[in-house]
Amino acid sequence: MTLAVIGLIFFATIVIGVPIAFGMGLAGSTWILFFQGMEPTILARRFYYALNSFPLLAIPLFIMLGILADRARLLPHLVVWLQMILGRLRGGMAYINVVSAMLFAGISGTAVSDIASLGRTLIQLMTRAGYPMTYSAALTSATSIIGPIIPPSVAMIIYALAVGNVSVGAMFAAGAIPGVLFGVGFLVMAFVTTRRGRYGVVQPWPTSRDFFRQTLRVIPLLALPVIIAGGIFSGVFTVTESAAVGVAYTVIVGLCSKPRLRWKDVYDATLYSAVVSAVAGMLLGAGAIVSWILTYNRVTQDLADLLLSLSVGPIGYMLIVVVVLLILGMLMDAVPIMIALAPLLAPIAKQYGISDVHFGLVFVVTCLIGLVTPPVGIILFMTSSITGVKLEPLSLAVFPFVVWMTIVVILMVFFPPLTLWLPKLIGL
Amino acid sequence: MSTSDSRVSAAVVPPVELEEADAGGRRRLGEQWARLPLAWRRADAGLVAATQWTLCLVGVLFAAMITLEVVSRYVFSFSIYFVNAAARLLLVWFFMLGAGIALRHGAHVGFELLTAALPPRARRVVELVALVAVAVFCIEMIYAGLHAMGPAWAQSEPGLGISLGWPVLAIPVGFAFLLYHAMVMMWLRLRADAA
Numbered sequence: 001m002t003l004a005v006i007g008l009i010f011f012a013t014i015v016i017g018v019p020i021a022f023g024m025g026l027a028g029s030t031w032i033l034f035f036q037g038m039e040p041t042i043l044a045r046r047f048y049y050a051l052n053s054f055p056l057l058a059i060p061l062f063i064m065l066g067i068l069a070d071r072a073r074l075l076p077h078l079v080v081w082l083q084m085i086l087g088r089l090r091g092g093m094a095y096i097n098v099v100s101a102m103l104f105a106g107i108s109g110t111a112v113s114d115i116a117s118l119g120r121t122l123i124q125l126m127t128r129a130g131y132p133m134t135y136s137a138a139l140t141s142a143t144s145i146i147g148p149i150i151p152p153s154v155a156m157i158i159y160a161l162a163v164g165n166v167s168v169g170a171m172f173a174a175g176a177i178p179g180v181l182f183g184v185g186f187l188v189m190a191f192v193t194t195r196r197g198r199y200g201v202v203q204p205w206p207t208s209r210d211f212f213r214q215t216l217r218v219i220p221l222l223a224l225p226v227i228i229a230g231g232i233f234s235g236v237f238t239v240t241e242s243a244a245v246g247v248a249y250t251v252i253v254g255l256c257s258k259p260r261l262r263w264k265d266v267y268d269a270t271l272y273s274a275v276v277s278a279v280a281g282m283l284l285g286a287g288a289i290v291s292w293i294l295t296y297n298r299v300t301q302d303l304a305d306l307l308l309s310l311s312v313g314p315i316g317y318m319l320i321v322v323v324v325l326l327i328l329g330m331l332m333d334a335v336p337i338m339i340a341l342a343p344l345l346a347p348i349a350k351q352y353g354i355s356d357v358h359f360g361l362v363f364v365v366t367c368l369i370g371l372v373t374p375p376v377g378i379i380l381f382m383t384s385s386i387t388g389v390k391l392e393p394l395s396l397a398v399f400p401f402v403v404w405m406t407i408v409v410i411l412m413v414f415f416p417p418l419t420l421w422l423p424k425l426i427g428l
Numbered sequence: 429m430s431t432s433d434s435r436v437s438a439a440v441v442p443p444v445e446l447e448e449a450d451a452g453g454r455r456r457l458g459e460q461w462a463r464l465p466l467a468w469r470r471a472d473a474g475l476v477a478a479t480q481w482t483l484c485l486v487g488v489l490f491a492a493m494i495t496l497e498v499v500s501r502y503v504f505s506f507s508i509y510f511v512n513a514a515a516r517l518l519l520v521w522f523f524m525l526g527a528g529i530a531l532r533h534g535a536h537v538g539f540e541l542l543t544a545a546l547p548p549r550a551r552r553v554v555e556l557v558a559l560v561a562v563a564v565f566c567i568e569m570i571y572a573g574l575h576a577m578g579p580a581w582a583q584s585e586p587g588l589g590i591s592l593g594w595p596v597l598a599i600p601v602g603f604a605f606l607l608y609h610a611m612v613m614m615w616l617r618l619r620a621d622a623a
Contacts, residue, residue: 013558013561014538014539015539015542016542016543016554016557016558016561017538017539017540017542017543017554017555017558018538018558018561018562019531019536019537019538019562020536020537020538020539021536021537022536022561022562022565023538023561025565025568025569026561026562026564026565026568029565029568029569029572030564030568033568033571033572039575040571040572040575040576041572041575041576041579042572043568043569043572043576044569044572044573044575044576044596044599044600045576047569047572047599048520048576048595048596048598048599051519051520051523051524052516052517052519052520052595053516053519054512054515054516056519057490057494057515057516057519060487060490060519060522061490061491061494064487064491236502237498240494241494241495241497241498244490244491244494244495244498245494245495245498247491247495248491248492248495266484266488267484270483270484270487270488271480271483271484271529273487274480274483274484274487274522274525274526274529274530275526275529275530275533275535276530276535277522277523277526278522278523278524278525278526278527278529278530278535279527279530279535279536279537281523281524281526281527282523282527282530282536285523331539331541332537332539333537335537336537375541376539376540376541378537
């Protein structure tokens with residue numbers, strides 16, 4: 001009964017636009033303090049222990065890394081280099097968009113920082129080369145989703161922390177193949193669209209001297225994913241350490257390169273990281289309170305019993321989860337969905353005998369699709385505000401990409417090796 | 429040669445200024461200050477600047493500490509044992525201080541579809557109620573945080589050999605700042621009504 005009250009408080013606050021972390025926190029803390037009259041220390045300790053975690057440090061560090069790689073001029077160099085290779089092709093800029101998103105995905109961990117750093121550069125390049133603004137904006141929105149799927153991924157770290165007992169390294173490895181599938185699908189779609197629409201200007205080959213010079217410039221950037229992913233998968237670093245080493249490396253490269261990295265760049269990067277990661281931190285803290293209450297009241301177990309009694313199989317269960325997440329993804333941001341639902345749904349998946357990593361990947365990737373589905377999609381909002389393209393035409397132009405992403409998710413549900421083969425191969 | 433040079437220079441897009449991406453946050457702070465009374469504006473700008481510099485320092489500090497620990501471990505085969513605990517302590521403060529700034533930047537994600545559809549007057553009332561809900565949560569957490577301080581001071585943080593009170597203190601302090609920032613937003617909301 002009292003649980004219904006906290007549900008009510010939660011929904012009432014969300015409907016009137018209270019930030020989700022605060023709505024969850026208000027519902028949870030009110031229940032603990034007033035309905036149960038529990039020791040208030042429990043509340044503070046729950047919140048504190050959710051934030052006091054070494055793996056969680058990776059989140060601010062990866063966000064810093066994404067901004068610093070841009071400020072140290074690593075990203076513009078990458079884009080120019082790719083342009084030299086792919087500029088010859090019709091639709092070259094569109095391919096550059098996809099490929100640079102995939103390469104940069106090996107560095108940054110969030111879709112939002114991809115749009116903020118790489119996205120604008122790419123949209124400028126595409127429109128300058130004669131691509132329609134709406135198509136450029138839509139393609140860039142879609143490719144930014146690749147960032148948090150190909151390792152490293154802040155979204156996966158958040159999922160693993162919210163659920164507990166899931167290996168972040170294994171999830172990272174599991175994301176590689178779905179991420180590449182996204183990218184390949186986008187390339188094929190770009191091929192068809194740019195050919196049909198005769199988009200873009202075909203560029204001449206660069207001189208070999210220019211190309212050589214640009215290749216030298218881009219090597220420091222291409223080394224980054226090797227350091228990060230290589231370090232994590234070989235067991236040299238933990239995820240957090242790889243992010244910190246990546247930040248230090250980028251700062252050193254930035255200090256050595258010609259327009260030098262300035263203090264202001266470091267200040268901006270840390271401040272931006274503080275704001276973005278504090279939002280995730282508040283959600284994790286409030287989510288820890290709520291998920292403790294749900295476990296304490298056996299809600300998770302009751303829901304599991306109910307679902308198991310409905311005798312849908314593991315695949316049926318996952319498809320239901322995918323549909324629910326896609327619908328919620330239209331209305332809410334990915335991180336709050338993960339924090340509110342993952343601790344509830346992941347243990348049920350376990351009872352169905354679904355692998356932690358497999359379910360986690362399907363969950364995270366489905367939530368990420370929500371970033372580009374209207375009416376609420378943070379990536380759509382950001383792209384729209386950068387480019388001035390209205391939300392409606394942008395949403396329509398993104399739709400084909402959303403269809404492909406959904407197909408990949410369904411393939412992942414039916415073919416677990418798509419996610420599980422690689423982590424098994426490298427022994428995670 | 430000349431053709432390829434011009435093409436390359438045209439293609440070198442300057443790095444995207446963060447102001448562009450982050451314009452919402454900074455513009456928002458500017459608008460907020462423009463509407464505060466002068467003395468308050470100065471004090472508030474000082475508080476925000478101090479918080480932001482602290483955040484920057486904390487961020488640089490934990491990045492540097494973890495990197496040094498890795499280097500020391502592999503190059504000198506010497507693990508600096510307190511880095512893990514110290515970085516976690518800094519992280520809790522980083523999150524708690526960052527949360528207040530994020531509130532002022534309007535960065536905390538919420539569900540704004542329904543409020544956006546309301547007529548302006550009703551919308552302002554609903555927004556005010558939402559801020560009250562934020563404030564109530566902050567007060568509950570300050571209360572719980574202060575309660576937790578007693579036992580926390582008595583306990584020791586095993587990795588650092590200092591009292592557990594220092595990291596736990598971030599909870600009541602951070603929520604107190606959040607409460608202050610929520611009250612600034614409420615005041616601005618009320619003033620907008622009066623205007």
